[in-house]
Every structure is written in structure tokens, then in C-alpha cells.
Amino acid sequence: MLDLTKIAKAMQGISQHLTLEAAASRQRLDLAQQLLVAAHAHQIELVERQQKWRDRILFSAGTPVEPLNTCIDLPIPPRVHTVIATDGSQIAPNHHEIAYCYLLNIGRVVLHYGQNRQPLLDSLPEVFYRTEDLYISRQWGIRTEEWMGYWRTASEATVLAELAVSEAGAAGGENSIQNPKSKIQNWVAPSVPTLAMVDGSLIYWFLEQLPIEARDRILPQILEAWDQLRNAGIPIMGYLSASRSSEALNFLRLEACPHKVPDCLAYCPNQLEKTPCQVLDPLRDSALWTIQLQPGQRSTLWRSSARILDLYGSHAIYFCYVHVGTEIARVEVPAWVAENSALLDQSLGLMLAQVQKGYGYPVALAEAHNQAVVRGGDRARFFALLEQQMIKAGLRNVGTSYKEARKRGSIA
Template identity: 60%
Template sequence: MLDITKLTGQLPAISKHLQQEAQASNQRLEVAQKRLAESVLAQETLETQQEEWRDRALFKAAIPLEPLDTCQDIPTPPYAHSVFATDGSQISPSHHEIAYCYLINIGRVMLHYGQSLFPVLDSIPEVFYTQEDLYESRQWGIPTDEWLGYRRTVSEIEALAEMAYRWVKPPGAHDEPNLALVDGSLIYWFLENLPTPARNQLLPRIFRAWEQLQAAQVPLMGYLSANRHTEAVRFLRYASCPYNVPDCQTFCANEENQLPCQSCEPLRDTTLWQTLLSPGQRSAIWRSQSPILELYPEEFAIHFCYVHVGTEIARVEFPAWIAQDIELLEQSLGLLLGQVYKGYGYPVAIAESHNQAVVRSSDRARFFALLEREMIKAGLPNVGVSYKESNKRDSIA
């Protein structure tokens, strides 16, 4: 039980700290706005420097593909269209339960507008219980709980691709615009630190799903709410460099304190673009330079832009093949913005897919009750939870 009386004394210090952070952020924002104005005037030169010297840089900055001060109005979505989304949840494995296994539940949503069609809202559960499922990741030093999260990510995108592909195929079956949405980033940073054999179990499956969506010409977008990215602001560091060339390895490698070009960091991209964009507008398109993207095929290199959705500045990510088709990109952003408005500040399809996926405590209890019944029917002895789990559920205090 949380002792509120003891906690209350700590809150003034937190409030004071947050106030100081807000003041510092405002100062960094003023510097960033000045650097942005300078960068707009010298953008071509800065892009050339980035191209020539980024292998010597101590930071990774995204590459702008449009003028830095772009504020493009997003078009109204067409009347008839369809939106697909998936999200996942799980029951993690526990040695204290009646059986050591785990469950992944993928929520699926298909919403149709202007077509007089019923929506699809369901979930697909799958139980993993074999030795291979439970202990395969141990050979790479990856705990089962962690591996479960990675497998869930793959299952989400595979379910999304299958649902969208089956809907639009055969060609001409449904010619209305479509959009596939996921909650979160399309840049899978967690793969960076995985051993190659483990990564090869995951990434090819993700790309096969993406190929399905590309073949069906269903745009894929990742929606990031309240994100903390700084890779667009980091591009402004080229304008802040006090040296003739931005050769960080030569001039700044031995700097112990803040580097000369870090005058506006740490500042989130959303904080800066909040001052530029109006509701219903997007920023310039950027190409991410995250190291993990070196493993992505060129057509799947991740691009992004920032969108003012009215309630916040959201980061929207999409593969290169969408960024290269500006008409398709603008149409997809219109569909996405329509979803945000329908969801009162958050894409309704993603929210509903989460609601379909979530595994509540009552669902967990029913799952293990069903499993217990099957184990008893099979004649297995000593079916039950550990004494630790039993006492946690029934407090004696």
C-alpha cells in the first residue's frame, strides 16, 4: 500500500525541478529557433556538409528532403476509404503459474467509411508452450520475457499485412484508398543489440509483411504520440559548428563537457515544430539515419514528418516507397488525420485495436482456469500454482 502521507513531502522538490527544466527548455527553444532561421538560408550548404562529413560526426541527424520551414496543409480525406490497424498484448510466462507458457493476443481492426460495410473488430490469441518456444532465445542470452515482446511485434505486423492484403486482393476488388496503421515506430531499435541469428529470426518476417503491403499498394504508417525524438533538431548542429568543417572526430573527440554545437540540446523535435505548424499541417519530410536502418532494404528506409493533429505534434513514420510517391503520401496523411479527429486526439483504429488486444486480469484468470481444467482432464498430477503465488492472491494481512 502506498503511504500518501510520506510521499507528500517529496512532491515540492519534484515541482521545483520541473519548473527549472521548463525554463531551461524555453531557453533552448529560443536558440533552436535562431539556428533554424540560419539553417533555412544555408540549407543546401548544410546538406552538403552532412553528406561529406557525417561519417566523422559524433551524432546522427536526420536528412531533410524538403525545405526546413515547410508547413504543408494536409488534404481532406476522401469520403470512401478503409483503415486497418493491429496491436498486441500478452500473458507473460511465470514459473509460479500452473504451467510455464505464454500467450500473445493480437487485436485487429478494419474500419470502412462511405461504403456501407460492417467493421471488423476481433483478436487472434496464440499460446506458446513447446520447448522451442520457451527456451530458443536462451541460446542467444535473451530472456524469454524479452523474446516474447519481440515476437509480439512481428505478429502484429504480420496480422496487419495479412488483413490488408486479403481485403484489397484480387486487384480491383476494393479501389477505395486504404491505410495500414501501427502504434509506435517502424524503426526497430531493439534489433541493434541482438545477435545476428536472433535478428534473422525476426527482421525477414517483418520485411515479408511489408512486401505484402507494398504489393497491395496499402500505405503503412507508424504513429508516435508524445514522442521524444531529437534527430531533426540535431541537423541544426551543422549550423552551430564553430569550425570550417564539421569534423567532430578531429576537433571535438576529446571534449569532456557539452560540445560547441549542442547549444539547443536536449530539445525535442516536437517542441520546435510546435512553434511552426498550425493544426492540420505537416513538416518537411526527413530520412532517418538510425544505424539499424542499414539492415533495411532501400525501399523500406524509414522517412518521417511531424503533423500538427490539433492536440499535439505527432511523429508519423513511413517507408521510402511511400515518401517517393508524394500524392500517395499526402492522401495517406489525410486519412491518418481523419482518424485522429474521429478518435478525439488519437487515431481511432489504433485505439480500438488496443482495446481488442488488451488482456485483463479477468481474462488471465479465465485462461489459466481453462488450462487447469484441461490438465486435470489429461490426468496430470499436482496441478496448481506455487505457494508464493497463492499467498499473493489471498493476503493474510
């Protein structure tokens, strides 16, 4: 039980701290604007320097593919369109429950606008109970709970691709959006403009820390799903609310670098404190674009330089920031979407419409989350159903541990 009286005493002084932090943030923001203007003046030179010294730079900085002062109004979406989304939730394994197993629940949403078609709102549950499912990650030193989250990410992508392929087959396709400069051959867009969305980043940073064998069980499955989306002509987009990324601001560190070249390994080796170019920390990208963009506008398009993207093949990730009215959202798309200007504009327009319909957050993602989430009552019913199946199979002494049973009640 939370003692609010003690909490009130512990919070004394927090307002003063936040006031000082706000003043410091404003100073950093002013400096960021100055660096942005200076970097724009010789942007090409900075990009060339970044590419040349990429292997010597110790921080991840996005690469702008448009002028740094870009502010583009997003187009009005077509009246007839479709939005697809998936999200996942889980019940983690617990040795104190009646059986050691876990459940993944993938929420599925397909929303049709202007088509007089019923939406799809449901979820796909999957139970993992076999020994090879529960303990396969132990060989790589990965806890089952962590592996469950990684596998859920891959499942979300797979289910999203299945929905897209099904939708493309139902709606048919025509070459409605073509880009003569696109490297994608035999690319066909669906007759109805369609967007596939996921909550969060398309850059799976956690893969960097995984052993190769473990990573090869996750990433190829995701990339295969993205290939299916590309073949179906349905763009995929990652939507990040309250993004903490600083990839764009990290590019400005090249402008702030006091050395002739950005050779971090030579000039700033083993730096435990802030390096000379870290003049904007802990400022985030969204703070800068808040004062650069008007509602309904997007920022410069950037190519992410995350190391893990070297394994993505043709699916390099691009991102931009969009003023959706309530916040600055980070939006990520694969290269085949970013390189098709018509498809990118259409996708961003559909995304903005979703945010407006969802009162500040894409309605398709919110509904996918609601379909996926496992609440307390759902968890209890899941284990009750599991108990019934175990008893039916002839197992005895089925029940939770004494610890778990005791924690669920109180004598106070």
C-alpha cells in the same frame, strides 16, 4: 499500499524545479528557432556535409528532403476509405504459474467508411509452450520476456499484411494513384483509399543490439510483410504520440558545430559531457514544431539516418511532424510511400481524420489496442482454461507456487 502523506513530503520542491526547467526550455526553444532559420539559409550545404561525414558523426540526425520552413496543410480525406490497424499484448511467462508458457494476442481492426460494410474488431491469440519457443533466445543471451516482445512486433506486421492482402482482394484494385517517378514497378492502388497503421515507430532500434542470428528471425519477417503491403498498394504508417525523438533537432547540431567539419571522432572523442553542438538538449522535435505548425499542417519531410535502416533495403524510413490539433505527432512511412507525393498526402489526410474521430488519437489504433489488451480477468481465465486442459491430460499437482498463491491474498 501507497502512503500519500509520505509522498506529499517527497514531492516538496518539485514545482520549483519544474518552473526552472520551463524557463530553461523556453531559452532552448528560442535558440532552436534561430538555428532553424540559419540552417535553412544554407540547407543544401549542410545536407552535403552530413552525407560526406556520415561515418564520422556520432549522433543520428534526420536528413531533410524538403525546405526546413515547410508547413503544408493536409488534404481533406475522401468520404469513402478504409483504415486497417493491429496492436499486440501478451501474458509473460512466469515460473510461479501453473505452467511456464506465454501468450501473444494481436488485436485486428478494419474500419470501412462510406461503404455500408461491417467493421472487423477481433484478436488472434497464440500460445507458446514448446521448449524451442521458450528457450530459443537463451542461446543469444536474450531473456524469454524480451524475445516475446520482439516476436510480438513481427507478428503485428504479419497480421497487418494479411489483413491488407485480404482487403485488397475483397475490394479489387485499379491504378487510382500513380507516380511516374516511382521506382516501384507494377504498383496497383486499391479502388478504395486504404491506410494501414501501427502504434509506434517503424524504426526498430532494438534490432541494433541483437546478434545477427536473432535479428534474422525478426527483421526479414517484418520486411516481407511490408513487401506484401506495397504489392497490395496499401501504405503503412507508424504513429507516435508524445514522441521523444530528436532526429530533426540533431540536424541543427550541424549548424551549431563550431568546427570546420562535423568530424566527431576527431574533434570530440570520448566526450562524457555535452559536446559543443549539444546546445538544445534535452529539447525534443515536437517542442520545436509546436510553434512552427498550425493545426492540420505537417512539417518538413525527413529521411531517417538510423544505422539499422541500412538493413531495411528499399524500405528506408521517412518521417514528418503533424499538428493533429491536440499534440504534435510524429508520423513515419517507408520510402515507397514518401516518394509518391499523392499517396503520402492521401495517407496523412486519412490519418488526421482518424485522430479527429478518436478525439485526439487515431480511433483504429485505440480499438486495436482495446482488442489486444489482456486484462486481469482475461489472465485469470486463461490460466483457468490451461489448468483444465492439464487436468484433462492426466497431470496431477497442478497449481501455482506457494509464493504466488500467498501474494494473491492478505491477512492485513
